[in-house]
Amino acid sequence: MGEGLLKGKKGVIFGALNEKSIAWQVALKAWEQGAGLILTNSPVALRLGKLQDLAKITGSQVIPADATKMDEIENLLSESMNIFGGKFDFILHSIGMSPNVRKDIPYERTSYENMLKTFDISALSFHRVLQTAYKLDAIKEWGSVVALSYVAAQRTLSGYNDMGDAKALLESIARSFGYIYGRDRKVRVNTVSQSPTATTAGSGIHGFDSLIDFSERMSPLGNATADECADYCVALFSDLTRKVTMQNLFHDGGFSSMGMSLKAIEQYQKSFDECDCDDK
Numbered sequence: 522m523g524e525g526l527l528k529g530k531k532g533v534i535f536g537a538l539n540e541k542s543i544a545w546q547v548a549l550k551a552w553e554q555g556a557g558l559i560l561t562n563s564p565v566a567l568r569l570g571k572l573q574d575l576a577k578i579t580g581s582q583v584i585p586a587d588a589t590k591m592d593e594i595e596n597l598l599s600e601s602m603n604i605f606g607g608k609f610d611f612i613l614h615s616i617g618m619s620p621n622v623r624k625d626i627p628y629e630r631t632s633y634e635n636m637l638k639t640f641d642i643s644a645l646s647f648h649r650v651l652q653t654a655y656k657l658d659a660i661k662e663w664g665s666v667v668a669l670s671y672v673a674a675q676r677t678l679s680g681y682n683d684m685g686d687a688k689a690l691l692e693s694i695a696r697s698f699g700y701i702y703g704r705d706r707k708v709r710v711n712t713v714s715q716s717p718t719a720t721t722a723g724s725g726i727h728g729f730d731s732l733i734d735f736s737e738r739m740s741p742l743g744n745a746t747a748d749e750c751a752d753y754c755v756a757l758f759s760d761l762t763r764k765v766t767m768q769n770l771f772h773d774g775g776f777s778s779m780g781m782s783l784k785a786i787e788q789y790q791k792s793f794d795e796c797d798c799d800d801k
C-alpha cells in the first residue's frame with residue numbers, strides 16, 4: 522500500500538489486546554500510513570494485555586474505557602478531542618466477548634444474563650460509541666467508522682454461539698447509524714466481515730481449529746490474515762473510499778460466496794468410498 526495514505530489523519534482504536542489482535546495490526550498499519558492514534562481497551566485488558574507496548578511503538582496515548590459504560594466512552598471521546606485539538610477522522614471498533622463462548626455453554630442452554638452480556642459488549646457498545654461520537658460531534662466530515670464482524674451474522678456456523686446474533690445486530694447498527702451519520706454529518710459507517718483469525722477472542726470458539734482449516738480450504742483466495750484485514754481497514758479510513766457507507770464488506774478470500782468447492786466435493790465423495798455406510 523502506498524505510503525502516507527492516512528497522513529494528517531487522527532483516530533481512536535478500540536480492542537488491541539496483544540500482537541495477535543486485529544486492532545493491533547490495524548493500529549500499526551494506520552500509524553505506518555501517517556495517522557496519529559489514541560488507543561483504548563477495558564481496564565482489565567489494560568492490566569492483562571500489552572497495550573502499553575503498542576502505545577510506545579506508535580507514540581500514542583492510552584485511555585481506558587469499558588465499552589459497556591457510557592460515561593467511560595464519553596470521557597474517552599472528549600479526552601481524545603482535547604488531545605487531538607478538535608474533531609478526528611476515524612474510529613475502529615474491534616470488540617467482542619461472549620460469556621457463553623468463553624465458558625463453552627451451548628446456544629440452546631444460555632442464560633439470558635449471559636446473552637445480554639454478549640450483545641452489550643459485542644454489539645450495543647458500537648451503538649454507544651456512535652451515539653457518543655455523534656453527540657460530541659467528534660468526527661470530521663468524510664470521517665470513517667469501522668467495526669469488525671463475521672459471516673456468522675448471515676450463516677450458521679456451529680460453535681459460534683450467540684456471537685452470530687451479536688454480529689447480526691452489529692451489522693444492523695452500522696446500517697441504521699450509517700444512514701443518520703451520513704445524512705447529518707457525512708460520516709461513513711461500515712463493518713468488515715473478516716475470515717476466522719487466530720487471536721485471543723477467535724481461539725475461544727468451540728472447534729476453532731477446524732473452522733479456520735475449513736474456511737482456508739473453501740476460500741478460493743484462502744483466509745485473510747489480521748495483517749491483510751488491517752490493510753483493508755486503512756483503505757476504509759482513507760479518502761479513497763469516501764462514498765462507501767452502510768455496508769457489510771466481506772474480507773474473507775471469497776468464503777462467504779462459496780457453496781461447494783471442487784476440493785470439498787472430492788473429499789465428500791471419498792468419505793463415502795471409505796465408509797461402511799448405507800448411503801454409498
Ligand SMILES: NC(=O)c1ccc[n+]([C@@H]2O[C@H](COP(=O)([O-])OP(=O)(O)OC[C@H]3O[C@@H](n4cnc5c(N)ncnc54)[C@H](O)[C@@H]3O)[C@@H](O)[C@H]2O)c1
Binds near residue numbers: 587615724
Ligand atoms: N478472530 C476471529 O476469528 C475474528 C473473525 C471475524 C471478526 N472478528 C472480530 O474482530 C474483533 C476483534 O477480535 P480479535 O479477534 O482481534 O480478538 P482480541 O481478543 O484480540 O480482541 C477482542 C477485544 O475486545 C476487547 N473487549 C472485550 N470486552 C470489552 C469491553 N467491555 N470494553 C472494551 N473492550 C472490550 C478485549 O479486551 C480485546 O482487546 C471482534 O469484534 C471479533 O468478533 C474476529
